[in-house]
Amino acid sequence: MPSTIGRILKLTTFGESHGAALGGVVDGFPAGITIDMDFITKEMARRRPGSTKLGTTRKEGDEPRILSGIYKGRSTGTPIGFIIENTSQRSSDYSSIEHLYRPGHADLGYDMRYGFRDPRGGGRSSGRETACRVFGGALAKLLLRESGISVDAGVVEVGGIKAEDYVWTPPFPGPLNAPQNRNLERMIEAVEKAKSEGESVGGIIECHATGMIPGLGDPVFDKLDATISHAVMSIGAVKGIEFGAGFAVAGMKGSENNDAMRISDGRIVFLTNNAGGILGGISTGADIIFRVAVKPTPSIAKEQLTVTDSMEESTIEVHGRHDPAIVPRAVSVVEAMTALVIADHLLIKRAYDR
Amino acid sequence: MPSTIGRILKLTTFGESHGAALGGVVDGFPAGITIDMDFITKEMARRRPGSTKLGTTRKEGDEPRILSGIYKGRSTGTPIGFIIENTSQRSSDYSSIEHLYRPGHADLGYDMRYGFRDPRGGGRSSGRETACRVFGGALAKLLLRESGISVDAGVVEVGGIKAEDYVWTPPFPGPLNAPQNRNLERMIEAVEKAKSEGESVGGIIECHATGMIPGLGDPVFDKLDATISHAVMSIGAVKGIEFGAGFAVAGMKGSENNDAMRISDGRIVFLTNNAGGILGGISTGADIIFRVAVKPTPSIAKEQLTVTDSMEESTIEVHGRHDPAIVPRAVSVVEAMTALVIADHLLIKRAYDR
């Protein structure tokens, strides 16, 4: 199901960067939920290009138009179809590189997979596709909100500068979508410097799901961490994910890594959270915590070695209105994919509650 | 589909550590493939407890019995059912901890999810479940072998000691399943030390798929890296995955991270492989390379703080025949899950080749 994700709460998406419109369908959404359009609009705005002075100056009209599944302001339980019209395409920007494979881009892969490709603005592989994910994620968040679950993410490293001594008090405003911390200025400078050099930088996003209900996740293959990984790793530019202590477990002993348990106010609490809130693929009630690695924007102004689709060597410089860092705008996409997965597990669990 | 993974090549598994048997079904496997039982037996042996002097002395009879789908030594295209009888259970080992949640274990999660649990040896969450994955993976490898694709993994870090200057010449024999390298002795010592102290250590496994066919992967949700992540992150004890440059992208510039392309012998080659062989979620033909973080065995002899299933505080020491490091035995499981995913994508791609 390449364009559909989820088991009973499903998001299906379609659309290319420079086609008529993008859109999709949210299916399996419960009936009777009040659809807070202000909230959805705000979520969409967080992802939109031009939403931060650090990013592209390209403007996209990201107004989703809901076509079905809602009556008198509430969901009806039937599929919620939506479209986002494309209005600001400049297809001519891309004609010069139609037959060149841009390094770090999906151009080559699509030709190998489909033998035929819409080259305008990256076509289906464009980051613009994530607008549909954020729309779906906004609906999922409305559902989670009813159960007291929040999903928030922020940038904790960019251009090699790590956020230090940060406190997790989302949401994180500002151009970087990063938590307040000692290095925030240096992080911003790293992005600005890359921009001025025609370069780009990568970074790391941290995501927390709080107010978690224990018991979400379906071993042995649809574990909570496995399905979150599937969803989040399907975001373009994401190259890695780690839960809790993550790769640091390689240097830890069992006695250090195991999270000790105590009772507090009649509930189980963990003295540490190296597990990232998940044991055996099932939520424990502790916060879900994970981090994802986001690569530098592949479109850079510097000359790069590449090849053409007729197997000739060439060079390329990718000019245009590109973000020097994908990281800040990817924050809302990571949240959206995580919210969709958790909401799906929540519904599945309800099917089995007695 | 909690116990089924794959889209058209599917593995379904069942079985608890101390039940009558484990087993499963491989469905959608092509007809006419010669089933090399020697190969399957060898793959199973690589995962088996007691296969390395570093691990548990527990012996498990991991002989899979194939019940269907094969006629005169070849696959018939119908589902391949198999079971692995449980013969070496010592259920009494576990009676003392039936009502205690072992730190780092799935006990708590299962109670939260199902409200009822088979406590013997971890039940469904036992690492023994992975025997079924290795069986399915062995079949997938037979399929990939026909297309010239190999999947191999090895330990590149354990107990905080990194393999240095290693050459990738799999398979990697020896107790650690690690490539030959400057620190191999120190890596082995780290595990032995943990064992002698009643402790455990974590590590990192690297996996390569070579001989790759370009064009495998199905954007936007069933990208090759997303589906491998789902499959690999569903292995117990795995806490992170990163492809190519992975988390190091956070400190790289676009010009460093993008893999330049040239033509060699009429084929596209990449001068670096920071992408790990995948662009836009589709294989490029370069080797797939990823690493996974494996946590220390949660069962340790040291006293730990925990709680009971009736919400009382307690302490626990987990004695028994446990591996001081899961990493060496997880190598074949990582390969198996990866082989299953790639074989599934290979079949899907064939459906669309013209």
Added chain:
Amino acid sequence: MPSTIGRILKLTTFGESHGAALGGVVDGFPAGITIDMDFITKEMARRRPGSTKLGTTRKEGDEPRILSGIYKGRSTGTPIGFIIENTSQRSSDYSSIEHLYRPGHADLGYDMRYGFRDPRGGGRSSGRETACRVFGGALAKLLLRESGISVDAGVVEVGGIKAEDYVWTPPFPGPLNAPQNRNLERMIEAVEKAKSEGESVGGIIECHATGMIPGLGDPVFDKLDATISHAVMSIGAVKGIEFGAGFAVAGMKGSENNDAMRISDGRIVFLTNNAGGILGGISTGADIIFRVAVKPTPSIAKEQLTVTDSMEESTIEVHGRHDPAIVPRAVSVVEAMTALVIADHLLIKRAYDR
């Protein structure tokens, strides 16, 4: 997956009768197929209200707008999103029956399932939803055409009048979409009579898939007949399906029902086709033949006994522009669902051809 059907070729739909628009996504459609818009338009026209003088005078703007997945007139392999705007709603027609359950309609079921319902024009359960099916079916037919497979249906009984001595030479023009036959005039009269009486009539549609490729179908659960049945029985108003000899097998002996085989021109031919072209759930190469029962339009002008959604007894007369028989317009929908299923099986089989 309530709003998605198919295994690798998938149709997802959304939309209510009186919402902003209907639409959907065709996913898994192969790249490089020329999209014949004239053909798609003609297919849509066959289903459209007002397409026959026997039916409703209600006009619907059924122009599908394709939003993605097509570039320079050919499919790109990415999802094909489409919408059909709703332009001719008269919501006020329905306000008087918002709280009445119309007999034979889905109103009651939706309230039981979702607890909340869009009552305008039947909402999601409106026959208008089938426009999206016909769009998807038209794409599937383009795919089947490349392999020489045709899917055609026609009305063979309506209002109790059976088509007699008909020859199968599709397509079947005229108001009934019925094959030329001895009783054609009587069939038309039966519908006209029902219309004049404020009544409605049911009927039977026969469907043939010709030029079949042997070997389509996936036992034991995704047999060709089982998946066609799923798809066709999901059409509103369809109450039964039978393949080949169908229910008549109850009176046949094995020696009568078994289709004898001979060789002709080097190919296997069947002397009869009681199997309807399917044995063991797999196509044999003979024509697929099945019939479906379509109930009378539930909306009738006569007074009927019913209840309200607050559990009070009442009566109802459903006035409006309703078809006196659903059968003629359901012909293209039956074809569409069948074409989608066969195309899906065709792609799956290709995945396994060597």
Added chain:
Amino acid sequence: MPSTIGRILKLTTFGESHGAALGGVVDGFPAGITIDMDFITKEMARRRPGSTKLGTTRKEGDEPRILSGIYKGRSTGTPIGFIIENTSQRSSDYSSIEHLYRPGHADLGYDMRYGFRDPRGGGRSSGRETACRVFGGALAKLLLRESGISVDAGVVEVGGIKAEDYVWTPPFPGPLNAPQNRNLERMIEAVEKAKSEGESVGGIIECHATGMIPGLGDPVFDKLDATISHAVMSIGAVKGIEFGAGFAVAGMKGSENNDAMRISDGRIVFLTNNAGGILGGISTGADIIFRVAVKPTPSIAKEQLTVTDSMEESTIEVHGRHDPAIVPRAVSVVEAMTALVIADHLLIKRAYDR
């Protein structure tokens, strides 16, 4: 998913008639359900060859062995694996027909689909496969029983003799599994006559689900009738299905076919049940009623025209211990598939209940 059926309650099966064993996995079964082994054994016995004096004298050891998912007599929520060993194969019976396509059998289809086939006893296409379905159905019935839902079927026509004036008081004992009725003796004689002539006869099974919960079914594709049709039409030998008035709707008027509603004891009741308990694909609370057509056993002793797998014309007589009518033994299989589908919908609905 050829060998898996269901959305969250899933049955996966494997096994050939003359392989080592058949078996399968029931996944998504709720935890904490008491597993009534006596009931399961009785259900298995109803399907078993030799269970009726009218059928084959072949004995099969149909004892299912449960391997997982149950602890202390209750389900744990993890997959329930089971096998049924094959003990009574006489492979030599079939050697003479290895290269002949038996008319009415799946032999040809399997060769076309897979290019390779286990010919012994029909291999995967053997009716013996349905033992796994009955096992899965027995578990589903245990689940439905908790909600007060029963699923029962009986033979209402065989060899052209219709049950007349029968009362629906299941279960129906006796050799035919038919309800007591005026023609019962004649029905039995029809089967006995066919048997004595080396012939076989077809028939019709009626199935009722009573105690139904309203609101089960998921439009627009996973409607209750569509998914029951999928499941039931996947049973070998079933050639048609009709709900409620079924094919008779072709001769009915809207005013006759619509089921009028009244209130009785505060609940909605229908004065007729032409809908078969389903409107718009959703259960109304009325009994689900449908009928299925079952073809005559294709294995008959009479000489028939056929071809070989090397494209030569031939004749065949199929001797062996075959049932003269499949209908009586198919009764429990129809119930099983229906119970699985309804239980799956029941769980899905719970996910959305608030």
